[in-house]
Amino acid sequence: MTRVASVVTSxxxxxxxxxxxxxxxxxxxxEPAKAAASDAAKQxxxxxxxxxxxxxxxxxxxxxxxxxxxxYNQAEIVKRAQRVAFLSELLxxxxxxxxxxxxxxxxxxxxxFSKKEDFDKLLKEFVANSKxxxxxxxxxxxxxxxxxxAAKAVAGGCKGCHDKYKEK
Numbered sequence: 001m002t003r004v005a006s007v008v009t010s011x012x013x014x015x016x017x018x019x020x021x022x023x024x025x026x027x028x029x030x031e032p033a034k035a036a037a038s039d040a041a042k043q044x045x046x047x048x049x050x051x052x053x054x055x056x057x058x059x060x061x062x063x064x065x066x067x068x069x070x071x072y073n074q075a076e077i078v079k080r081a082q083r084v085a086f087l088s089e090l091l092x093x094x095x096x097x098x099x100x101x102x103x104x105x106x107x108x109x110x111x112x113f114s115k116k117e118d119f120d121k122l123l124k125e126f127v128a129n130s131k132x133x134x135x136x137x138x139x140x141x142x143x144x145x146x147x148x149x150a151a152k153a154v155a156g157g158c159k160g161c162h163d164k165y166k167e168k
Contacts, residue, residue: 040098040099041096041098041099041105042105044093044094044095044096045094045101045105045106047090047094048091048094049106051087051090051091051094052091054083054087055084055087055088058083058087059084059154059155059158061076061077061080062133062151062154063151063155066148066155072142072143074140074141074142077137077147078134078137078138081130081134082134082137082138084130084134084154085130085131085133085134088126088130088131089127091126092123095108095112095113095119095123100113103167107166108166109164109165109166111164112165118164119164119165122157122160122161122165123161125157126154126158126161129150130154132150132153133150133153133154136150
């Protein structure tokens with residue numbers, strides 16, 4: 001995949017996430033100050049939900065390779081890993097304190113906000129692991145041990161954060 005095609009694909013994904021996020025601001029409350037806070041919280045939740053959905057959908061083929069359910073296709077894995085790396089960076093700023101609304105609006109536990117330093121550390125590790133996976137996938141023509149290790153680090157980051165900070 002050329003760099004231009006990769007950028008175009010990334011922009012398409014970003015556009016889709018922005019569309020989903022923008023739709024959240026359609027719902028407004030009666031009081032202007034309350035509406036602004038409510039809209040900001042809803043938008044943050046919508047952006048992170050859309051981003052996580054796109055990350056999950058793009059990581060799925062990578063997970064299938066790890067589980068032996070699919071063959072390693074380097075072009076496809078590189079494309080998916082690059083998308084996950086790009087999307088992971090969009091999560092920055094999508095967990096503002098005002099978005100601590102609890103269920104059913106969000107499955108993010110209150111601990112993600114009260115233990116913000118640990119939560120942010122896990123999120124930064126996820127971004128770093130996602131970037132590393134994209135680099136490893138680009139360098140590996142097979143499902144090598146290096147690829148498996150990098151992919152497991154991303155999957156483990158997801159699980160670790162979900163176990164601590166996501167309602168079941």
